[in-house]
Amino acid sequence: MLKLARFLKKYKWPAVLAPLFMLLEVCMDLLQPRFMAAIVNDGIIAGHLGAITSTAPKMLIAALIGLIAGVGCTVFATIASQNFGADLRQELFQKIQSLSLRSLDRFGSGSIVTRLTGDITQIQNLVLLLLRVFARDTFMIAGSMIMAFTISPRLSIILLAMIPLLAAFLVITTRITVPLFAAMQQRLDQVNTVMQENLAGIRVVKAFVRSDYEEQRFQTTNSNLLHASLKAARIVALNTPLMSIILNFSIVAALWYGGILSEQGALSVGSLAAFLTYITQLLFSTLGLGNQLMAISRAKASADRINEILELAGEQQRVRGDLDNLAEPISEGRISFEQVSFTYDGHAEQAVLHDIDFTAEPGETIGIVGVNGAGKSTLVSLIPAFYAPTKGVVRIDSRPIGEIAPEELRGQIGMVFQQAHLFSGTIRENICFGMPDASQQEMEAAAKAAEAHSFIMKLENGYDTELGQRGVNLSGGQKQRLSIARTLLLKPKIVILDDCTSAVDLHTDSLIRKSLQTIMESSTCLIIGQRIASVQQADRIIVLEEGRITAMGTHMELLRTSKLYQQMALSQQGA
Numbered sequence: 282m283l284k285l286a287r288f289l290k291k292y293k294w295p296a297v298l299a300p301l302f303m304l305l306e307v308c309m310d311l312l313q314p315r316f317m318a319a320i321v322n323d324g325i326i327a328g329h330l331g332a333i334t335s336t337a338p339k340m341l342i343a344a345l346i347g348l349i350a351g352v353g354c355t356v357f358a359t360i361a362s363q364n365f366g367a368d369l370r371q372e373l374f375q376k377i378q379s380l381s382l383r384s385l386d387r388f389g390s391g392s393i394v395t396r397l398t399g400d401i402t403q404i405q406n407l408v409l410l411l412l413r414v415f416a417r418d419t420f421m422i423a424g425s426m427i428m429a430f431t432i433s434p435r436l437s438i439i440l441l442a443m444i445p446l447l448a449a450f451l452v453i454t455t456r457i458t459v460p461l462f463a464a465m466q467q468r469l470d471q472v473n474t475v476m477q478e479n480l481a482g483i484r485v486v487k488a489f490v491r492s493d494y495e496e497q498r499f500q501t502t503n504s505n506l507l508h509a510s511l512k513a514a515r516i517v518a519l520n521t522p523l524m525s526i527i528l529n530f531s532i533v534a535a536l537w538y539g540g541i542l543s544e545q546g547a548l549s550v551g552s553l554a555a556f557l558t559y560i561t562q563l564l565f566s567t568l569g570l571g572n573q574l575m576a577i578s579r580a581k582a583s584a585d586r587i588n589e590i591l592e593l594a595g596e597q598q599r600v601r602g603d604l605d606n607l608a609e610p611i612s613e614g615r616i617s618f619e620q621v622s623f624t625y626d627g628h629a630e631q632a633v634l635h636d637i638d639f640t641a642e643p644g645e646t647i648g649i650v651g652v653n654g655a656g657k658s659t660l661v662s663l664i665p666a667f668y669a670p671t672k673g674v675v676r677i678d679s680r681p682i683g684e685i686a687p688e689e690l691r692g693q694i695g696m697v698f699q700q701a702h703l704f705s706g707t708i709r710e711n712i713c714f715g716m717p718d719a720s721q722q723e724m725e726a727a728a729k730a731a732e733a734h735s736f737i738m739k740l741e742n743g744y745d746t747e748l749g750q751r752g753v754n755l756s757g758g759q760k761q762r763l764s765i766a767r768t769l770l771l772k773p774k775i776v777i778l779d780d781c782t783s784a785v786d787l788h789t790d791s792l793i794r795k796s797l798q799t800i801m802e803s804s805t806c807l808i809i810g811q812r813i814a815s816v817q818q819a820d821r822i823i824v825l826e827e828g829r830i831t832a833m834g835t836h837m838e839l840l841r842t843s844k845l846y847q848q849m850a851l852s853q854q855g856a
């Protein structure tokens with residue numbers, strides 16, 4: 282958890298001033314029993330009314346200073362903790378952006394969202410707690426002890442006996458609760474994952490009338506979270522009464538021994554009353570500290586989860602060491618796969634790609650066909666280094682991609698994915714996502730090549746039409762055309778189209794293909810297609826079966842040599 286303290290460095294002044302103000306407030310509070318003892322001893326018992334009227338204003342002034350100091354502490358603690366939380370959230374988000382898909386797959390989006398929200402809030406609240414309440418209780422314990430010792434060192438021995446007992450108790454409960462809180466956050470991850478999946482697929486759930494099943498699934502994860510929370514809460518609930526027993530026992534012991542000392546004339550009644558006030562303050566502060574240790578152990582579980590991500594190496598960091606002497610950009614766009622095999626993390630027994638070996642020459646268009654799950658998307662995802670091959674090498678212009686900075690590599694590759702993803706914002710912002718300073722002319726040219734211009738112009742606000750929650754919803758085919766335009770605008774050296782016209786009607790598909798032809802001449806293209814028509818114009822077509830290349834050639838060659846290709850062509854005739 283201390284590793285995260287660096288985020289407070291920028292706010293060191295508020296972080297230092299908050300406890301200092303708290304110290305002032307505690308000092309003022311500690312003076313009050315002293316003033317009270319003076320009123321009892323010198324005013325009431327000795328019968329000097331003057332002592333009361335001279336002490337009362339001092340009490341009022343101390344209370345006022347304490348009040349101002351308390352407000353100051355809250356203001357500075359809030360400034361420090363809120364800024365701390367915002368900076369931590371920002372850095373965690375940045376780190377997530379830099380992580381490889383391999384790392385992101387490992388955590389899952391539900392867990393990442395919980396870490397970015399719930400876990401950071403836990404730590405942010407802890408910072409506020411440490412700067413205010415924890416500081417108050419710590420100062421109060423130390424101050425009350427000093428004041429109690431100045432009143433009666435003999436009576437204070439009772440306090441000394443109590444401290445190791447309490448410390449041992451707190452250490453034990455913290456040890457027990459840290460893993461319980463970690464388990465609780467994990468269950469919270471699961472609840473978030475189910476919730477996200479449900480919301481993303483709400484149409485499927487409704488169409489299949491599976492709301493009951495989804496409710497059941499949510500109930501299971503929710504009750505898992507409930508059980509984990511109750512388990513932790515039981516320990517927390519035991520904490521306060523057990524500590525109270527120890528503390529109340531100490532008060533009774535102080536009363537008994539204080540009574541004896543008072544009877545012997547070794548302690549005045551006023552001083553005994555002040556002593557009891559100090560010991561009560563001390564005991565309540567200790568009780569508070571115990572509860573805060575629970576919050577600390579909960580925040581520790583959250584800090585561990587945040588550090589787990591912060592300590593991962595980003596993609597850029599992993600290759601940076603080799604970059605200095607490899608600064609030349611991609612010039613030709615030749616892609617070579619050399620005996621490449623690939624297995625997803627956690628699926629060691631199932632290689633998705635086996636010994637893939639081919640070269641796409643600059644300007645060449647290669648089609649890739651195969652049944653669902655053959656490994657087509659996986660194969661192309663190795664080119665922008667979304668994943669690293671398990672065996673073999675992928676090269677661009679003879680440089681192994683592992684040695685090219687991901688940003689440089691991806692800056693030269695235009696990729697249109699199987700599932701078109703658009704962001705909320707205008708159509709213009711979406712098309713210009715990779716090139717925000719593109720001119721109107723460039724944007725329209727890209728939209729025309731993707732057969733998107735005409736439907737955009739029919740919308741009331743044209744390119745300035747808002748998409749998503751605040752605006753219109755587009756059809757699947759229209760979304761695909763916008764995502765093609767987004768890629769074409771970049772005029773990349775390498776273009777990868779991953780079955781990106783599956784939702785486009787056949788007529789528009791053929792129009793898009795025609796427009797793409799001129800662009801494809803200057804780029805190396807890989808086109809994945811379920812429809813033979815989408816790939817038949819390619820210079821060469823790869824047939825992929827269960828992760829292996831089983832045939833490669835032109836459309837006409839494959840019609841003669843590949844059984845699978847023949848079957849696909851036959852089944853799509855007249856389609």
Ligand SMILES: Nc1ncnc2c1ncn2[C@@H]1O[C@H](COP(=O)(O)OP(=O)(O)OP(=O)(O)O)[C@@H](O)[C@H]1O
Pocket residue numbers: 386625628633651652653654655656657658659660699
């Ligand atoms: N992130 C992942 N983690 C683990 N396994 C995966 C992952 N993505 C895909 N797979 C597995 O890899 C295999 C190949 O999937 P891939 O998406 O590459 O096939 P595809 O040929 O593109 O299929 P489709 O035509 O349906 O798009 C499948 O068995 C799939 O279950």
